[in-house]
Amino acid sequence: xxxxxxxxxxxxxLALAACTSTITALPGTPEFAAAQVSRGYDCGLKVDRxxxxxxxxxxxxxxxxxxxxxxxxxxxxAPRRCExxxxxxxxxxxxxxxxx
Numbered sequence: 001x002x003x004x005x006x007x008x009x010x011x012x013x014l015a016l017a018a019c020t021s022t023i024t025a026l027p028g029t030p031e032f033a034a035a036q037v038s039r040g041y042d043c044g045l046k047v048d049r050x051x052x053x054x055x056x057x058x059x060x061x062x063x064x065x066x067x068x069x070x071x072x073x074x075x076x077x078a079p080r081r082c083e084x085x086x087x088x089x090x091x092x093x094x095x096x097x098x099x100x
Contacts, residue, residue: 030064038071039090043082051098
């Protein structure tokens with residue numbers, strides 16, 4: 001019993017570290033938009049890449065394109081699948097990116 005709380009705290013910190021290590025870009029950045037487009041392709045969704053690109057600020061479009069190209073290469077080399085819940089979340093995020 002004495003070790004239960006420290007062990008739970010350590011596991012919580014480990015889980016938090018694992019979650020935060022997957023975050024690569026902040027929402028609202030061209031890198032985030034490119035990552036969402038890439039996730040959409042990974043999940044087998046129909047992606048309006050041009051619609052997302054049009055809504056990226058003109059001065060940030062090159063950042064979007066270079067990040068998108070980098071992610072496409074990584075995805076091609078190691079494609080991943082999505083569970084239904086992730087597919088829905090990505091679909092919602094892409095819809096938001098094309099409505100701005």
